Amino acid sequence: MLRTLSFILFFLLAATAAYAQKWLPGSINDVKGNRETGFINPYPSGKGPNKHEAFIEFKTDEKMNPIKLSAGELRSFIAGKDSFVVAHPPGNGSWNGKELDFVKVVINEEIKLYQGKGAGGGGGFKIRPGFSGGVGLGSGGYGGVGGGLGVSMGGNGNRNGEKANVGYFFGANTAEMMEVSAVNFNDIMLDIMGDEPAVANEIRKNKFNLHNIESLIDFFKKVKAANAAQNTQQ
Structure with a gap:
């Protein structure tokens, strides 16, 4: 009986931890300049509103049904203690077939360091002829918040259920971003x-x-x- 109760308690704690990691307190900034706070799932599974763009899930409170927001609707967002900005992949390429994705602002200096999908195998950054990279949205000094939970991309980090290598990029903004x-x-x-x-x-x-x-x-x-x-x- 005691072993059964211990197993149930462990399962509940694990489920709570997994949920807490999935939904992080944060805020979004959309392309119209509006800012809204709530809870964000930065790595949702399933299909997004636009197949050519990455997406996140957002809800203003824990009880509401989440809404899916594609990268094209946003300029940036904060999840936990981490800041993300919308970016085109550098050069004429795509990230897992996505023409827009989110990159994490790792260091917010005059020359910024970003973390995103890396080059090479595993479904990461790949050059795709015929795609015009366009101009990414600059981070504009958009910094993270101290404390709280962080988002770990890791070597096998994924967005929308896809495996991806992790790469690092540098630039004054995402329009000038190049891979380290x-x-x-x-x-x-x-x-x-x-x-x-x-x-x-x-x-x-x-x-x-x-x-x-x-x-x-x-x-x-x-x-x-x-x-x-x-x-x-x-």
């Missing part, structure tokens, strides 16, 4: 993070690369926060 590669990694990271000497020194020592870029991002954020706190106290 092994060849340009050090130069780009120095451009983004070079104002922090301790971080720049580690990059020049080749301590980081695409395989451990998340460690570099964490290191940069910790150093920047520590320096900001020290400057505040002075």
